[in-house]
Amino acid sequence: MSSTEHSEHIDSDTGKMGMWLFLFTELFLFGGLFIVYAVMRSKYAADFHHAALELNAFVGATNTVVLLVSSMTVAMSLTAIQQNRSGKAIGLILITLILAGVFMVNKYFEWGHKIGLHLYPGSDVMKTMPHGEIMFFGLYFMMTGLHAIHVIIGGILLTIVIRKIQSGKISSSHYLLQENAALYWHLVDLIWIFLFPLLYLIT
Amino acid sequence: MKNHENHISSDTLNWTVLVILLILTTISILAIKMHLGAFTVALALILASIKVTIVLTYFMHLKFENSLLRIMVGGVFLLFAIVIAITFIDYYFR
Incomplete structure (x- = not known):
């Protein structure tokens, strides 16, 4: 049986490495947008300054705290499952899901406010704006939108993890899926850590 | 491993x-x-x-992972930094 145990151990290690390789592609997906942002910012510094004043730093800061706390709860849920406390693990993931919901509701009101002001790509107001401001809002919607899609996918993954803990498929000896879902959730947090200062804080 | x-x-x-x-x-x-x-x-x-x-x-948990994974992650971030640097060199000197 020792050879079986050995291969299972390798599987877990390679499974995690596969997840990291996927996260690298995610990094370059957002990295491309960060590069566009950096180049456009240096090209249209004044327009970016003016457009960034439209964003509410308080909403951005609230969502930063929400995501940081959710990152901790998901890390703690992994600790709980490793210690064979599945009830605690499920509870912590539920808190993470609630925080993801809070993030999305914030995002909904934030985007709703912008769209109410006709600040969305292709709007009549936007067409009259300087080129740099159009670029800023285009990047804002693209980057926060792509990030929000990742929050939703992360939420779905964590929901699957809860189901698998309940059915006993994830336990203190088999928790690779939960580990990878947690890694994905931390990536969502990592990207926001850069998005928040670049879009909301720097004006 | x-x-x-x-x-x-x-x-x-x-x-x-x-x-x-x-x-x-x-x-x-x-x-x-x-x-x-x-x-x-x-x-x-x-x-x-x-x-x-x-x-x-x-x-x-990178602190507690094996060194191969740590080198990979470090390498990817280094690669990303190089891509940004090259983009800016290209942009400013073209």
């Missing part, structure tokens, strides 16, 4: 990491509101990089 036991992070460690991350967030908000001019962007990026490193190290 080295046979290692999976590390279990204590709740205390996770709480400590969260508090440090929240303190760094507060510092970056206050620092940027002080309007430090040309240094603002650099400062924001440095603070964000510190936060990302902390998340990678503790929440994502």
Whole structure:
């Protein structure tokens, strides 16, 4: 049986490495947008300054705290499952899901406010704006939108993890899926850590 | 591959990491509101990089992973830094 145990151990290690390789592609997906942002910012510094004043730093800061706390709860849920406390693990993931919901509701009101002001790509107001401001809002919607899609996918993954803990498929000896879902959730947090200062804080 | 036991992070460690991350967030908000001019962007990026490193190290357990994974992650971030640098060199000297 020792050879079986050995291969299972390798599987877990390679499974995690596969997840990291996927996260690298995610990094370059957002990295491309960060590069566009950096180049456009240096090209249209004044327009970016003016457009960034439209964003509410308080909403951005609230969502930063929400995501940081959710990152901790998901890390703690992994600790709980490793210690064979599945009830605690499920509870912590539920808190993470609630925080993801809070993030999305914030995002909904934030985007709703912008769209109410006709600040969305292709709007009549936007067409009259300087080129740099159009670029800023285009990047804002693209980057926060792509990030929000990742929050939703992360939420779905964590929901699957809860189901698998309940059915006993994830336990203190088999928790690779939960580990990878947690890694994905931390990536969502990592990207926001850069998005928040670049879009909301720097004006 | 080295046979290692999976590390279990204590709740205390996770709480400590969260508090440090929240303190760094507060510092970056206050620092940027002080309007430090040309240094603002650099400062924001440095603070964000510190936060990302902390998340990678503790929440994502890189500190407790094997060295191959750590080298891979380090290499990818280095590659990304090179891509950014080359983009800017290309952009400013064309």
